[in-house]
Amino acid sequence: MLEVRDLVTTFDTDNGTLTAVDGVSFQVHRGRTLGIVGESGCGKSVTAFSMMRLLPQPMGKIAGGQVLFDGKDLTQVPAEEMLKIRGGRIGMIFQEPMTALNPVHTIGRQLSEVFLLHRTQDKRAALAMSIDILNKVGIPSPEVRVGEYPHQLSGGMRQRVVIAMALACKPSVVIADEPTTALDVTIQAQILELMQSLQNEMGMAIVLITHDLGVIAEMCDDVVVMYAGRVAEAGPVEEIFASPSHPYTRGLLGSIPRLEHERKTKLQTIEGMVPSLADMPVGCRYQNRCPYRAEICAQHPPDESVGPDHRVACHRWRELPPFKV
Numbered sequence: 591m592l593e594v595r596d597l598v599t600t601f602d603t604d605n606g607t608l609t610a611v612d613g614v615s616f617q618v619h620r621g622r623t624l625g626i627v628g629e630s631g632c633g634k635s636v637t638a639f640s641m642m643r644l645l646p647q648p649m650g651k652i653a654g655g656q657v658l659f660d661g662k663d664l665t666q667v668p669a670e671e672m673l674k675i676r677g678g679r680i681g682m683i684f685q686e687p688m689t690a691l692n693p694v695h696t697i698g699r700q701l702s703e704v705f706l707l708h709r710t711q712d713k714r715a716a717l718a719m720s721i722d723i724l725n726k727v728g729i730p731s732p733e734v735r736v737g738e739y740p741h742q743l744s745g746g747m748r749q750r751v752v753i754a755m756a757l758a759c760k761p762s763v764v765i766a767d768e769p770t771t772a773l774d775v776t777i778q779a780q781i782l783e784l785m786q787s788l789q790n791e792m793g794m795a796i797v798l799i800t801h802d803l804g805v806i807a808e809m810c811d812d813v814v815v816m817y818a819g820r821v822a823e824a825g826p827v828e829e830i831f832a833s834p835s836h837p838y839t840r841g842l843l844g845s846i847p848r849l850e851h852e853r854k855t856k857l858q859t860i861e862g863m864v865p866s867l868a869d870m871p872v873g874c875r876y877q878n879r880c881p882y883r884a885e886i887c888a889q890h891p892p893d894e895s896v897g898p899d900h901r902v903a904c905h906r907w908r909e910l911p912p913f914k915v
Contacts, residue, residue: 591619591620591659591762591763592617592659592795592797593615593616593617593656593657593658593659594615594616594617594637594641594656594657595655595656595657596613596614596615596654596655596656597615597637597641597655597656597657598612598613598653598654599636599637599645599650599651600650601649602651605868608867608868609653609819610636610819610867611633611640612819612820613821614655614814614819614820614821615655615821616814616821618763618795618797619812620762620793620795621794621795622795622796622811622812623789623798623810623811623812624813625800625805625806625827626638626799626813626814626816627800627802627806627813627814627815627816628801628815628822629817631864632817632818632819632864633818633820634767634801634816636650637799638682638765638799640652640657640665641664641680641765641797642680642682643664643665643672644682652665659675659679674708677708677755677761678707678708678759678761679762679763680761680762680763680764681755681759681763681764682764682765682766683749683756683764683765683767685767686771687745687751687752688748690752691751692740693740694739695739696736696737696738697720697738697739697740697743697751698720698735698736698737700751701716701719701720701751702717702719702720703716704758704759705719705720705758705759708758708759709759717736720736720754720758723754723758724736724751724754726754726757726788727751727757727784727788729747729750735747745777746773746780749770749773749781750781752769753785753788757792757794760792763796764785764795764796764797765796766785766797766799767799768800768801769785770782770802778805782809786809796809798810803842803846804846806827811826811827812824813827815830815836817875817876820891821901822836822876823839823901823902823903823904825896825899825900826899829899830900835896835902835907835910836903836904837876837880837881837882837904837910838876838879838880840910841858841860843913845857845858845859860879862878863879871888872889873886873887873891874887874888874891874892874904874905882910884905884906887906890905892905894907
């Protein structure tokens, strides 16, 4: 459905040009969910905004690579054509619904705008479509809610409205940028279940950006693990969770809290800090935190294949001991 090839995104700052995404590549397949996971600042959201051409201007730029969708490179299509694709063929669910929704317009007006831009010129028809999609995402009394403002809805209901806006035109691909971060655990489960049921009904592909490995395990078919603007490891979820090859992926999986019935164990942590964008090391970007680092790690950026669908950016992955939780 969608392919990202060697994407490079830079930002012009007072400290010079910083590269936030550096050579990221992955594929999104029809009807499947791809998870992008990593700690804060690794480039997950910047990758998503680059794919949608929503980088802050004029400082944010796509400096290289391609985003291929329906035979076209989205980094090169004219702005007018991108307006038709964005919201029509590709939907996006934003991280914080209170900033994604306009506080001075009703829910009905904001939803109707999506339909008026992509589906119909009739305002009454657009409002009817808005009520229908609100009903589909599980909002009670949708004919009442269309007349209300975002602040009158709960956080979970606002997120459902954002999902409704993203799915209004039945897109082929939906990019969800941490869609459950601001919600409590029970509402998170409802939102994820809603996304899965709508995916099964509509057959769309989902790109799910999150820092929660539990969400990745529950929702995703494939996963991309990012670190410091690059892909550390990518492949099928089952394979990577069962046999992670990159030391960073192992560190993430090992740091998940677990119930210990027989003995108490100290929670594992990843020592050190992510390198600054202004001072990225040569070679592997994880080298200053990696317990398996060697001299070659400081000299050359790694990029190897574990299997046909499993990639890992590590020089020493073959030498690592078996992974134990």
